[in-house]
Amino acid sequence: MFQFTEEQIKRYARHIILPEVGGKGQEKLLKSKVLVIGAGGLGSPSIYYLAAAGVGTIGIVDFDVVDFSNLQRQILHNTERVGIPKVESARMTVEKLNPDVKVITYNTMINKSNIMDVIKDYDVVLDGTDNFPTRFLINDACYFMGKPLVSAAMLRFEGQISVFDFRDKEHSPCYRCLFPEPPPPGLVPSCQEAGILGSIGGIMGCIQATEAIKLLLGIGEPLVGKLLVMDALSMDFRKVKLRKDPGCPLCGNNPTIRELVEYEQVCDVHF
Amino acid sequence: MAVIVRVPTPLRRITNGQGEVQVSASTIRDAIDKLEEQFPGFKERLIDEKGELRRFVNLYLNDEDIRFLKGLDTELKEGDVLSIVPAIAGGHR
Numbered sequence: 001m002f003q004f005t006e007e008q009i010k011r012y013a014r015h016i017i018l019p020e021v022g023g024k025g026q027e028k029l030l031k032s033k034v035l036v037i038g039a040g041g042l043g044s045p046s047i048y049y050l051a052a053a054g055v056g057t058i059g060i061v062d063f064d065v066v067d068f069s070n071l072q073r074q075i076l077h078n079t080e081r082v083g084i085p086k087v088e089s090a091r092m093t094v095e096k097l098n099p100d101v102k103v104i105t106y107n108t109m110i111n112k113s114n115i116m117d118v119i120k121d122y123d124v125v126l127d128g129t130d131n132f133p134t135r136f137l138i139n140d141a142c143y144f145m146g147k148p149l150v151s152a153a154m155l156r157f158e159g160q161i162s163v164f165d166f167r168d169k170e171h172s173p174c175y176r177c178l179f180p181e182p183p184p185p186g187l188v189p190s191c192q193e194a195g196i197l198g199s200i201g202g203i204m205g206c207i208q209a210t211e212a213i214k215l216l217l218g219i220g221e222p223l224v225g226k227l228l229v230m231d232a233l234s235m236d237f238r239k240v241k242l243r244k245d246p247g248c249p250l251c252g253n254n255p256t257i258r259e260l261v262e263y264e265q266v267c268d269v270h271f
Numbered sequence: 272m273a274v275i276v277r278v279p280t281p282l283r284r285i286t287n288g289q290g291e292v293q294v295s296a297s298t299i300r301d302a303i304d305k306l307e308e309q310f311p312g313f314k315e316r317l318i319d320e321k322g323e324l325r326r327f328v329n330l331y332l333n334d335e336d337i338r339f340l341k342g343l344d345t346e347l348k349e350g351d352v353l354s355i356v357p358a359i360a361g362g363h364r
Contacts, residue, residue, distance in 0.1 A: 041361070132360045155359040156280040179358040183327035194281075196361055229356055233280070234290055238354065240331040243339055 002027040020219045032216045035059040035122040039086040042128030044076040045205030051094040051101045061106040062086040073198030112260045115141040127151040132182035133263035139175035150211045152204045157232040159204035163223040177245040272347045277354040300343040327358040
């Protein structure tokens, strides 16, 4: 039996009392490793709640530094930290919140040559990135490595989230079943110009953290084979079916993608 | 058949800000054509030059992806809800 300290018993009391978590579940969380790619609008709340929940190891990938324009939504960071790397700011916030959490930082842009090495030791991967090329890269890498991926995206007042559980590649759809390839430049807003209501990151990031914790604990029904679409203007949450596409270039019957591919970064708004 | 079409925020500038529009149509293709008459520019956001649905836009009839029904030729029934879900990427910067 895992030996919780007295402080840990108090800290996690509201988890331990839940029959779905209990002491065993809390122990599992403390022994779990979650990788969050992007310490921004989605990564901030997801990292915050994963840390509060006592996920023992949190890896954080981001190449950026904190900017004033981030602070409207990226709650891991603060005014004093403008100019310092986001991963360092994230580490400081997490360490102040929960000393049980070991933070591993990757102050780098995730790419074809480093992604496999970065994700290999983690139990679950969270995608909170802001561009299509990286989203496809993360999807493909998690597929090849058999890692469950919690993928969320947001824009303006909307959010989308799904779970691709590549521990069960036979059945789980992937991001390419949803969208086979990145949109051509100029047709979909993908970057900062489109605007985002800050609290949308809170909603979607918290759902990501919840799905990650469910996967780690093996409880409930994760959003596998479902896409949750949220429209905050009407506060409408809809779940639609996300089926495994037999024609998917990655996980379909005749896959054409057999190794990592890198797409060019584009940043434009016309949709 | 009167159906409800749910419009994502990036497309609402074409629908005069409306997040939900009603249209009377027999198939999904017919609904898109009728919406084009009402909101010029609507169709080209969804349909490519070959007349197919763009690959970074998904349409759901109620909760089912139309690719797993009869695509754009799927027939509509009274009260159906057609949702437009484009790929979005924002998250971190």
